[in-house]
Amino acid sequence: DIQMTQSPSSLSASVGDRVTITCQASQDIGNYLNWYEQKSGKAPNLLISDASNLEEGVPSRYSGSGSGTDFTLTISSLQPEDIATYYCQEYESLSFSFGQGTKLEI
Amino acid sequence: EVQLVQSGGGLIQPGGSLKLSCTVSGFNVGTNYMSWVRQAPGKGLKWVALIYSDGTTKSADSVKGRFIISRDSSKNTLFLQINNVRADDTAVYYCARGGPLRGFDPWGQGTLVTVSS
Numbered sequence: 388d389i390q391m392t393q394s395p396s397s398l399s400a401s402v403g404d405r406v407t408i409t410c411q412a413s414q415d416i417g418n419y420l421n422w423y424e425q426k427s428g429k430a431p432n433l434l435i436s437d438a439s440n441l442e443e444g445v446p447s448r449y450s451g452s453g454s455g456t457d458f459t460l461t462i463s464s465l466q467p468e469d470i471a472t473y474y475c476q477e478y479e480s481l482s483f484s485f486g487q488g489t490k491l492e493i
Numbered sequence: 494e495v496q497l498v499q500s501g502g503g504l505i506q507p508g509g510s511l512k513l514s515c516t517v518s519g520f521n522v523g524t525n526y527m528s529w530v531r532q533a534p535g536k537g538l539k540w541v542a543l544i545y546s547d548g549t550t551k552s553a554d555s556v557k558g559r560f561i562i563s564r565d566s567s568k569n570t571l572f573l574q575i576n577n578v579r580a581d582d583t584a585v586y587y588c589a590r591g592g593p594l595r596g597f598d599p600w601g602q603g604t605l606v607t608v609s610s
Contacts (some may be wrong), residue, residue, distance in 0.1 A: 421596035423538075430587055431530075431538065433598035442598070467531070474538055478593060481551055483540035 393486035406462040410475035419479040494603035497520030503606030512581035515571040515588030531584035543592040
């Protein structure tokens with residue numbers, strides 16, 4: 388199976404900060420990478436598909452980049468409602484592996 | 494409105510069986526990839542099973558031979574039959590549209606399955 392490794396595991400930042408979360412795949416996955424946000428007690432929500440494609444309705448402060456094995460999720464100006472755990476997920480393989488998550492606190 | 498409404502979770506003894514349901518509105522389960530994803534308490538997300546539009550299924554190695562994904566297109570409902578459960582199957586189970594070629598979106602609200610004697 389493809390292993391997805393996120394860093395950091397947790398992150399504390401202030402409102403207005405630029406926040407970056409990284410995700411590394413154990414093998415080349417092209418751009419077959421999604422990012423999700425999961426707020427406490429809720430189902431995950433797809434933010435970015437194909438590594439950099441912002442889903443409809445997702446604020447423009449979110450962006451994704453990368454290809455191959457190294458990917459980044461950036462929040463350009465952190466807002467209070469961005470408190471959540473963020474997950475990357477590959478769909479190059481039929482294991483659909485997720486990263487372990489990055490818990491973002493303010 | 495696109496909506497996935499789940500039911501069927503609960504407390505189950507080790508070795509027991511349970512069937513989860515996911516009733517969909519706003520799109521057709523029979524023409525979309527549909528998946529189940531689970532999340533153990535305080536842990537991350539793990540994909541469990543997938544059903545293709547042609548009815549072909551695939552499941553994670555950890556549940557292969559024990560969990561069965563299926564659908565009833567006439568009721569626009571997705572199912573997950575969970576058999577011979579173990580303590581480490583305790584999790585919130587989510588249904589979602591997606592799998593190959595696309596992300597998981599949207600998701601059901603989740604249903605908790607607790608395996609305990």
